[in-house]
Amino acid sequence: MTGISLTINGETVEAEVEPRTLLIHFLRESQNIIGPHIGCETSHCGACTVDLDGKSVKACTIFAVQADGADVLTVEGLAEGAELHPLQQAFTDNHGLQCGYCTPGMLTRAYRLLLENPDPTDEEIRMGIAGNICRCTGYQSIVKAIREAADKINAGEGAD
Amino acid sequence: MTPGSFEYHRPQSVDEAVALLGQYGDEGKVLAGGHSLVPMMKLRLAAPSHLIDINGIDDLKGIAEDGGEIVIGAGTTQAEVLASDLLAESCPILPEAAALIADPQVRNCGTVGGNCANGDPGNDYPAIMIALGASYTLRSADGERQVVAADFYEGVYATAIEDNELMIAVRIPTHADGAGMSYRKIKRKVGDYAIAAAAVTLSMDGGKCASATVALTNVADTAVLSAAAADALVGSAVDDKAIDAAAEKAMADSDPAEDLRGPVEYRRAMAGEMTRRAIREALARAGGS
Ligand SMILES: Cc1cc2nc3c(=O)[nH]c(=O)nc-3n(C[C@H](O)[C@H](O)[C@H](O)COP(=O)(O)OP(=O)(O)OC[C@H]3O[C@@H](n4cnc5c(N)ncnc54)[C@H](O)[C@@H]3O)c2cc1C
Numbered sequence: 001m002t003g004i005s006l007t008i009n010g011e012t013v014e015a016e017v018e019p020r021t022l023l024i025h026f027l028r029e030s031q032n033i034i035g036p037h038i039g040c041e042t043s044h045c046g047a048c049t050v051d052l053d054g055k056s057v058k059a060c061t062i063f064a065v066q067a068d069g070a071d072v073l074t075v076e077g078l079a080e081g082a083e084l085h086p087l088q089q090a091f092t093d094n095h096g097l098q099c100g101y102c103t104p105g106m107l108t109r110a111y112r113l114l115l116e117n118p119d120p121t122d123e124e125i126r127m128g129i130a131g132n133i134c135r136c137t138g139y140q141s142i143v144k145a146i147r148e149a150a151d152k153i154n155a156g157e158g159a160d
Numbered sequence: 161m162t163p164g165s166f167e168y169h170r171p172q173s174v175d176e177a178v179a180l181l182g183q184y185g186d187e188g189k190v191l192a193g194g195h196s197l198v199p200m201m202k203l204r205l206a207a208p209s210h211l212i213d214i215n216g217i218d219d220l221k222g223i224a225e226d227g228g229e230i231v232i233g234a235g236t237t238q239a240e241v242l243a244s245d246l247l248a249e250s251c252p253i254l255p256e257a258a259a260l261i262a263d264p265q266v267r268n269c270g271t272v273g274g275n276c277a278n279g280d281p282g283n284d285y286p287a288i289m290i291a292l293g294a295s296y297t298l299r300s301a302d303g304e305r306q307v308v309a310a311d312f313y314e315g316v317y318a319t320a321i322e323d324n325e326l327m328i329a330v331r332i333p334t335h336a337d338g339a340g341m342s343y344r345k346i347k348r349k350v351g352d353y354a355i356a357a358a359a360v361t362l363s364m365d366g367g368k369c370a371s372a373t374v375a376l377t378n379v380a381d382t383a384v385l386s387a388a389a390a391d392a393l394v395g396s397a398v399d400d401k402a403i404d405a406a407a408e409k410a411m412a413d414s415d416p417a418e419d420l421r422g423p424v425e426y427r428r429a430m431a432g433e434m435t436r437r438a439i440r441e442a443l444a445r446a447g448g449s
Pocket residue numbers: 042043044189190191192193194195196197198214234235260261262263266269270271272273274275277278282283284285321325326327328351352353354
């Protein structure tokens with residue numbers, strides 16, 4: 001076992017992990033952070049996407065030991081208390097989800113995308129979420145939701 | 161799916177990393193971006209007892225110009241290549257190809273060195289590095305050597321790198337002769353490996369092709385340098401006839417396997433078509449038409 005210390009959604013966490021423990025399993029099974037989903041476990045679907053030191057990564061393809069000292073943000077960290085993040089609100093308003101399985105990864109990725117590129121074109125949104133697979137929506141409503149959230153954030157409605 | 165057990169090492173310097181590689185030999189493996197290695201470990205296709213994580217080594221990161229060469233640290237991520245102004249200016253084929261590799265999350269982790277050292281014929285950078293005349297700097301506790309990309313690949317997951325060696329950097333000659341370059345890749349969907357892809361560089365002099373290279377991705381056990389395709393271009397005006405002749409040679413040099421990406425005939429035909437398209441684009445960029 002190896003000791004790690006990291007920040008998850010603003011809280012400091014210290015834990016002992018086996019080096020082979022994947023970050024997604026550490027989050028879900030040891031920390032009860034079950035927002036990030038396991039869709040494929042083969043690095044393809046993006047359901048496990050989290051933010052690691054300001055970058056979107058697939059938590060099923062990183063070991064928890066590699067997150068030692070890191071700042072991790074999951075979908076649980078997006079809302080401010082009862083107030084949804086503008087992306088979460090826009091997904092709700094625009095049917096950006098159906099079954100919801102892809103949604104935590106999609107939101108976490110979209111959150112970082114808008115920080116990297118606050119006013120993306122639809123094409124840039126599509127390329128930006130290319131690592132996140134959705135079997136339900138056909139993506140149109142997701143792209144629309146991200147576009148709307150970007151516009152609202154840029155207009156200063158709902159910070160972050 | 162959890163990989164088998166291993167001991168985890170996180171060296172802070174190249175010296176420390178090569179010492180560990182020397183110590184553990186074939187029991188040890190370098191962990192770079194992990195986006196080829198970790199999936200293989202989950203499937204038990206790789207089961208190293210010691211994992212040597214090189215992500216803490218700053219000396220392996222960065223892109224710089226050094227004399228007549230562009231030097232890319234092995235630990236530089238594909239996302240960093242995509243965002244590099246220096247490369248957009250001096251070697252645009254590399255950021256363009258990065259955009260065709262996987263997806264944003266994978267590119268945030270996956271490294272240039274990992275892509276080049278992996279030895280999977282599906283990786284995109286090997287053919288490009290071969291076409292560019294790049295070489296790899298390999299270091300062990302015994303010293304450093306330089307291996308030309310065209311000599312590096314020996315078979316599926318078989319390369320010239322020794323167990324005790326770390327890839328430090330990729331060195332790419334700057335193409336001062338105004339050469340045009342292009343990488344064309346056909347894939348089933350965003351984030352997929354190539355059905356076939358072609359990397360081409362070519363320079364023109366007085367309306368004739370002065371030099372050319374052609375290399376192919378995922379149509380044989382390793383990336384393929386097609387000297388015959390390049391020969392069909394050199395000395396020609398790079399007209400349709402020469403382009404078709406080069407594509408025929410590229411197809412003859414490919415030996416794809418039938419898999420989910422299609423039957424042999426199709427994949428070979430796509431190697432030809434990607435060669436044609438890459439030649440046309442490289443020609444336009446070299447100032448031809
Ligand atoms: C969903 C998905 C889609 C992908 N699509 C593509 C694609 O379209 N095109 C493409 O080219 N790739 C693709 N990849 C692979 C990706 O680019 C990998 O990141 C890359 O192949 C390996 O780089 P890495 O840094 O992740 O290396 P790792 O996975 O860490 O290592 C790969 C191998 O190289 C060795 N190695 C790594 N660095 C060094 C070094 N410095 N010195 C010595 N040995 C080293 C490791 O020991 C290991 O054997 C895809 C991956 C995924 C998960």
